[in-house]
Amino acid sequence: MSYFIDRRLNARHKSEVNRQRFLDRYRTHIKRSVEEAVNRRSITDMERGEKVSIPARDISEPVFQHGPGGQRTIVSPGNKEFVEGDQLRRPGGGGGGGGSGEGNASNQGEGMDEFAFSLTREEFLDFVFDGLELPHLERKQLVDLEEVRPVRAGIARDGVPSRINIVRSMREAQARRIAMRAPIKRALREAIEALDAEERKDPVLRNPARITELKDEIERLEKRLDAVPFIDTYDLRYNNLVNQPQPSNKAVMFCIMDVSGSMTQSHKDIAKRFFLLLYLFLERNYEKVELVFVRHHTAAKEVDEEEFFYSRETGGTIVSSALSLVDSIITARYPAAQWNLYVAQASDGDNWDDDSTTCRQVLLKSLMPRLQYYTYVEITPHAHQALWEEYETVQDEFPERFAMRQIVESGDIYPVFRELFRRRSQQ
């Protein structure tokens, strides 16, 4: 009458479609929550989901119901002291609190004011990057088809032993064996039958010469049959691979930050978030993203992430030192033909006066032609200095690939980021 079925290995996420439908329907609500979260969250926090609340009235599914008013009788359990005919004060709707303990046993159940649920990390990031597009991805795909990748392309007769397709090879061998052995087998069978017929004849009528001849023939045929090889080089088949050009799926992101004395920790925090957003963004669009951290004061140095964000330095500022270092790293390790190159620079705008022109030179001559995108954020409430002005000329030169913005406080980051990476088609 009863049987058990183990369904545990069946597909989970049966509700996934419905879940997505819900998220789509309340996209605007959710986006608002996500944007607030991005502004509020600390840097180490970005990689998790988010709790989202939507006003319950916005997502209610209305049905005909009784509203308050009229006359109703309510039966409740747990009477302690009431007797028939007792009169009770009506529990106050808003602030009363009802010290008498009369819990108005409402069975209407208006429910909570907020409908709360959690987005997964993936969903959260999707919403963060909703409407954003990676700058100049198209260019790389159309022009720089430099990287090649081997792709399966059927079966070939030539190849290296490691790519032998055993099944196909054995099938060919079998076909060849059948084809080659069939006529021999037929001749052999005829010879055996003839010999048999000859030997069954009356001894007087036998032809000894014929018998010898047939025996030789049989022996010869059997040898030939044995000589048909089980497998021949002719049979071998190889999985064919052809090299197909592929758009590069690799990106490297250079983070450049000024760590001179004028950069306070709060400056660094803001920069940190900007880098993080860019990193998450790239990570979602490329299979592989490498990070290079370059920090500088008067001299630039490549460091690890920990040191980049948290160690303290003092001193003056020479921005071009960092740009030159990035330039040499690219030349040495990341050929532009194979890597999508991104640079994000954060600074408070201070620089040695005569260094800013050098920066412009390095950018125009050497860096910009190779980069996918260069973003510069200046974290300062003050007026711009020489560096900004020099960069403006760079922007004029490369309006599509050079972006710069000013950030005053951490709340600005996300809007600025969005603006920098807004979907190109909308422009």
Next chain:
Amino acid sequence: MSKRTPISTGSDWNFEVLTTYEREIARLADEYRLDIYPNQIEIITSEQMMDAYASVGMPVGYHHWSFGKQFLSVEQAYRRGQMGLAYELVINSDPCIAYLMEENTLMMQVLVMAHACYGHNSFFKGNYLFRTWTDASAIVDYLVFARKYVTECEERHGVAAVEQLLDACHALQNYGVDRYKRPSPISADEEARRQSEREAYLQSQVNLLWRTIPTPQDSVEPLEGDDEDPLGLHQSGRYPAEPQENLLYFIEKNAPLLAPWQREIVRIVRKLAQYFYPQRQTQVMNEGWATFWHYTLMNRLFDEGKVDEGLILEFLQSHTAVVAQQGFDSPYYNGINPYALGFAMFSDIKRICQEPTAEDREWFPDIAGSDWLDTLHFAMRNFKDESFIQQFLSPKVIRDLKLFSLVDDDTEEMLTITAIHDERGYQRIREALSTQYALSVREPNIQVWEADIRGDRSLTLHHVQDRRRPLAKSVYPVMRHLHQLWGFPVKLASMEGDEIVRRYQWPLPEDSDD
């Protein structure tokens, strides 16, 4: 008591042990004449349980955002630990599908089998409402059909169009049931076979209705506005002639502008509402029956030495939590617990049969001292919550639960306690509680009054007020949904007796202050 030879010890389970327990429970259930559909017991993970939960107990369902919302809220509650996941979920189908969660302890699995696979299962098979309104053997096929059809519509007409239609239908799904007429059972084969036929036929019927100028009938009460209609063109009687309580059915058959596929979807929602209709009316009975039997069967297993003390203690703790009833003034009070009330009532029926007191003989002359198993089966088969309480709520249960009733009248300043658990109050509490479970009282009574097929094609509904209770604000969004389906203005009048006390309409009039 014979010496104890438990089937297993410890809280781990495996299929072999479960099968053995299941066989033992089946043997005992048979002694108690529990007639069941074959059980299909499925072991699932907690994630899958959330999925099952979100689809409101349908093993397959069409896609709709509201199920996604349900899923998110279940998931949220589960993550926060507010809610233990339901340890039982059982589907009224033949075979009867019950889910066991893999995280459950052995005790839980045995308890769920007794509760769902024998308790609920036999209720589904025996109770008259389920026998009348649902066809257990067809439901899964029908759900598959419905899902396929909705998906096809989404492909053909777009997800958004289907979603809006479903939103509108869901808003009215409680009004998609004929309460007093036996419906035809649903069957997927039948549906699929007749569907194209019906599409064409339906549309022709609708066209007919809206095209024909009916000949005036003899017995017609004159409508108001005679002066403006001297030729009596509008005096051909109301359509429909009788008020219709099944709103979705009326829309499916009469809405002027719906395309055939839209009528089909209205029908699907209506058929599913019909499938859930008995469950909405037998919550106390269904849970009470299942709880009574898991309690009885578990104790029998213990008496026979098939389970050890550890397991039965764990069971008792769990059972006690299930049937706990908080008092109205407790911060955890959340209405009357159907498990508690149902279990108390079925247990008390058994007591009345076995050890009747003088009071019982006075209140229940028919069943006091009768065969308890017969009486229990009789009660299970022939009642719904409303009538079950009306018939079987005993003074003892009222006393045990300390029930009292109170009247909240918006014309009075104070609330009045009208009855408590004493001699004078038993009958009144019984009636009040019975009424509280009557679907017709829980939900506003709304019927189709008139479709103005010769005029502006507006649809008028009548809401018959019950004890002056007005409609909640949600009436407006529901009217909007109704308007989407009907395609022309919809009006709703709240009636107190013959008098209209409040009018609603959609689209809202220009000068509306709402």
